[in-house]
Amino acid sequence: EIVLTQSPGTLSLSPGEGATLSCRASQSVSSSYLAWYQQKRGQAPRLLIYGTYSRATGIPDRFSGSGSGTDFTLTISRLEPEDFAVYYCQHYGSSPGSFGQGTKLEIK
Amino acid sequence: EVQMVESGGGLVQPGRSLRLSCTASGFTFGDYAMSWFRQAPGKGLEWVGFIRRKASGGTTEYAASVKGRFTISRDDSKSIAYLQMNSLKTEDTAVYYCTRDKVVNFDYYYYYMDVWGKGTTVTVSS
Numbered sequence: 001e002i003v004l005t006q007s008p009g010t011l012s013l014s015p016g017e018g019a020t021l022s023c024r025a026s027q028s029v030s031s032s033y034l035a036w037y038q039q040k041r042g043q044a045p046r047l048l049i050y051g052t053y054s055r056a057t058g059i060p061d062r063f064s065g066s067g068s069g070t071d072f073t074l075t076i077s078r079l080e081p082e083d084f085a086v087y088y089c090q091h092y093g094s095s096p097g098s099f100g101q102g103t104k105l106e107i108k
Numbered sequence: 109e110v111q112m113v114e115s116g117g118g119l120v121q122p123g124r125s126l127r128l129s130c131t132a133s134g135f136t137f138g139d140y141a142m143s144w145f146r147q148a149p150g151k152g153l154e155w156v157g158f159i160r161r162k163a164s165g166g167t168t169e170y171a172a173s174v175k176g177r178f179t180i181s182r183d184d185s186k187s188i189a190y191l192q193m194n195s196l197k198t199e200d201t202a203v204y205y206c207t208r209d210k211v212v213n214f215d216y217y218y219y220y221m222d223v224w225g226k227g228t229t230v231t232v233s234s
Contacts, residue, residue: 032212035220037153044205044224045153051212056222088153095217096143096155096169 002026002091004100012108019076021103023089028069033093036065036074039102040085048087049074081107110134110223112206117228120196128191130206130225137187138162141209141219144180144191146202147227154202156180158209159189160217174200196232203227 003026013019023034031052037045047056049065052072062077076083084107089100116128130142143158157170159180168180179192189206207221 033218037221044226045221046224047220047222050210050220050222090220092212092218092220095219096158096171097218097220099153101152 006100021074023072035090112225114228130189132187138184142189148202
């Protein structure tokens with residue numbers, strides 16, 4: 001089983017700043033099978049990124065994904081107030097897939 | 109608009125049963141696999157199980173923590189997926205989400221979840 005470790009656990013930033021969230025896999029995985037989800041407080045998760053790089057429908061271009069092998073990154077270029085949430089990475093190159101434990105992005 | 113709406117949650121005693129429904133709209137329900145996830149208070153996301161589309165056999169898979177107690181089914185004519193939960197335990201307390209699954213590898217059934225419902229809360233307590 002592939003274990004995903006997200007870092008940092010909590011990231012404190014201000015609106016307008018850029019954010020970099022990390023997801024590390026316990027072994028090399030295909031970049032075709034890495035997704036990111038956003039979960040705002042009290043809401044359901046929402047798909048942001050799939051296949052490491054592809055934005056889901058309706059996701060602003062300030063969100064971007066990158067990475068390969070064991071290290072993957074979600075970058076938010078200019079934080080908007082609505083971006084403060086918990087972010088989960090998911091590896092889906094197995095059935096079922098596995099999630100990281102989440103990174104909480106909070107307002108500084 | 110593509111959406112999924114869960115219902116059927118509530119307070120139930122340990123050992124009892126509950127059936128959740130997930131009603132989909134805005135897309136051809138029968139073309140998709142569906143999953144159920146849950147999230148205990150203050151915790152991360154836990155996969156519960158999924159059901160393949162009929163064209164892939166309509167078969168199901170479950171997490172070890174619920175296997176033998178939970179059953180997922182689907183009624184494509186009504187665009188509804190069900191989660192039958194029997195022998196409930198206090199540790200089953202969570203918000204339950206249904207998802208539409210985007211399968212990218214049908215041989216191994218690799219998929220991500222491209223649509224989530226808003227969730228329904230299940231509380232198991234005496």
